[in-house]
Amino acid sequence: MRCEVKIEEILAVDGCACRYGFFNRYGGGSFPPYDSLNCSFGVGDREEAVRENRMVIQEKMESPVLLSARQVHGDTIFSLKTSLEENREVDGVDSLITNQRGVGLMIQQADCQAVLLHDPREKVIAAIHCGWRGNVINILGKTVSRLQSDFGVLPGNLYGIISPSLGPCCAEFIHYRTELPDSFLPFMVRPSYFDFREISRQQLLDAGLSDSNVRMDGSCTSCSEDFFSYRRARRQGDGITGRNCSVIIMD
Template sequence: MFCRSGGVSSGPFASLNLSFHVGDHPDNVRCNRSRVLESLGLGRLISVHQVHGDRILVADHRHLNTEPEGYDAIISSLPDTGVLIQQADCQAILLWAPQEQVVAAVHCGWRGSVLGIIGKTIACLRERYAVSPDTLRAVISPSLGPCCGQFIHFRDELPKWMHAYQVRPQYFDFWAISRHQLLEAGLKDTHIDMAGLCTRCTPQFFSYRRAVQTVDGITGRNGSIIGLPKHLSGGQNQNSKSQISGA
């Protein structure tokens, strides 16, 4: 999970913007992505043009160096390859199946939460790779926290069961909602980690809600990446770790 520092972009995209779709120069984005991959020791990257939907890309070699449109989750078993979620307040849910050596990355804003994209991705892992959900590891990235998660029209936008996660009038804890959805999908509570950092409150991250108040919503995108190492060994990779880089 990367903060916004350490890249080459400037202006509202300063400096580690990882999105081609926000107005930054493509050469800057390519350089930033190259730096990210180098820091992770990975050679290749797969990303998608996210649309706040619930379609899942099961990636293969055809998707390298492309960015298919219309997906919000990526599943990969390719070695030496990271899968990228681009975000500026939305969550990235990163999933790892240590026994099957499969990873997944989910872009989850409030629309994705309503559509149940987390559970759908886990169901796809079960169907395609025979992953038992109780063996999955998950981490919830920095994203809009309950301190800043205001939804004025929540009665029209959010299903009633989510209303229980209202921490004060109009403010919702979507970190807790995602944890609930992970548990509902079969994960163990002890297998779920959470960054617990609000992107709106933390200047080291890009934040759309912060940018709306200053520069008409023009801002870069943070990146959360999970990938398998170049040389895979059977079973759990004892060298795996989770970190937030660039803080």
């Protein structure tokens, strides 16, 4: 099957356009169980296949370079303030921010959310890897604070989009009493099932974003075989699978 990516422009102000893309799992060169557009070097796939897949992603996004991270479900933020001449992957980081045009910020996920932010006034973007652990430590709020301190962003000017991710239909947490804070209980949609997209929306609103500026893609990665899903791979076998890709870039 072919690579499908939904590329949209968030907002263009003063000649600075911002685009984002959510990729499905098709159109790459990786073999099962990473078939076929796996974008991660850290899941056991062939390195040459991942490099080829990332080239496909760059071409689709028309991105001169990609900045990515070896994500660890933490709250470390990498801030890029100078030009990037070649692709780079940063160790131990789950949030990327920059004011540099032509740099595609790439998040890798298989059920976790990629939360993409753009301030068209200050001309800054962010890409955040946010699984349930990221919600617990509020990496979204911490990223907004870092955007304020590094680039003078006003949270009310930020636009946010939440990627395809684990939906409330599949987000079962049987140990939620020990894993999740009590503040998440209002987002329990039925016993032991949580709506983490709405948790992320609320954390963005708490950080100062306007509700009208926050959007989400409603696709559940666990339900749809068009995406890689760790939960689905666990249900069907050993949990080994590829990683989906989300990218944001300013032109």
